Amino acid sequence: MVLTVRQEGPDDAAAIAAAVRRAYADVPYSDHREHLMIARLRDSAAWIPALSLLAEEDGRVVGHILLTRAAIRGARGSAPTLALAPLSVVPERQGRGVGGRLVRAAHRRARDLGYGSVVLVGILDYYRRFGYRPMADHAIVVPFTVPARNCMVLALTPDGLSGVEGMVQYAPEWMDG
Numbered sequence: 159m160v161l162t163v164r165q166e167g168p169d170d171a172a173a174i175a176a177a178v179r180r181a182y183a184d185v186p187y188s189d190h191r192e193h194l195m196i197a198r199l200r201d202s203a204a205w206i207p208a209l210s211l212l213a214e215e216d217g218r219v220v221g222h223i224l225l226t227r228a229a230i231r232g233a234r235g236s237a238p239t240l241a242l243a244p245l246s247v248v249p250e251r252q253g254r255g256v257g258g259r260l261v262r263a264a265h266r267r268a269r270d271l272g273y274g275s276v277v278l279v280g281i282l283d284y285y286r287r288f289g290y291r292p293m294a295d296h297a298i299v300v301p302f303t304v305p306a307r308n309c310m311v312l313a314l315t316p317d318g319l320s321g322v323e324g325m326v327q328y329a330p331e332w333m334d335g
């Protein structure tokens with residue numbers, strides 16, 4: 159089957175929500191509200207249409223990734239960044255590279271748009287293969303309590319994190335719910 163990755167279109171919201179719900183249905187640490195976060199962000203200033211990507215096989219949504227606007231604010235000022243969440247692959251297509259395709263496609267597009275970094279809270283063992291490192295290595299923190307090893311950041315360009323440190327500021331729609 160051919161896997162294509164493309165930007166979300168105007169008629170894709172329901173299929174994306176269904177795929178996201180299925181991806182997280184059996185994940186123990188999930189609050190099963192990831193699809194609601196996507197819906198909130200879609201109506202927010204944090205939304206970047208080019209960075210909501212879906213993976214499709216035979217016209218069926220099998221995965222989705224979302225990067226939305228955030229910032230890293232420290233003593234030396236505020237730098238734009240992107241928050242990656244959620245990343246979803248439907249259970250029967252997991253472990254076949256769909257997640258990797260989505261992550262790499264999102265990084266390429268984010269770089270093309272001029273972004274220097276991506277932040278996320280997730281599984282270090284999964285994301286380190288894409289170059290993510292602990293936020294602590296860059297003196298970056300998140301505004302909520304979560305184990306440090308789950309807080310990661312990626313420089314999209316060689317100087318993408320130069321002089322960047324401080325606290326991640328998420329869109330209100332990312333935090334609420």
Ligand SMILES: CC(C)(COP(=O)(O)OP(=O)(O)OC[C@H]1O[C@@H](n2cnc3c(N)ncnc32)[C@H](O)[C@@H]1OP(=O)(O)O)[C@@H](O)C(=O)NCCC(=O)NCCS
Pocket residue numbers: 181182185245246247248251252253254255256257258259279280281283284
């Ligand atoms: C996590 C997820 C997005 C990965 O997508 P995927 O298409 O299954 O993953 P890929 O095929 O690209 O990569 C497979 C690799 O990731 C690893 N992997 C997958 N899920 C993992 C997890 N939860 N923890 C650690 N490693 C994981 C696999 O062991 C495999 O490793 P290998 O290449 O060394 O064999 C997908 O499994 C998913 O949607 N899970 C449920 C939702 C979820 O937990 N999302 C949050 C991520 S923070």
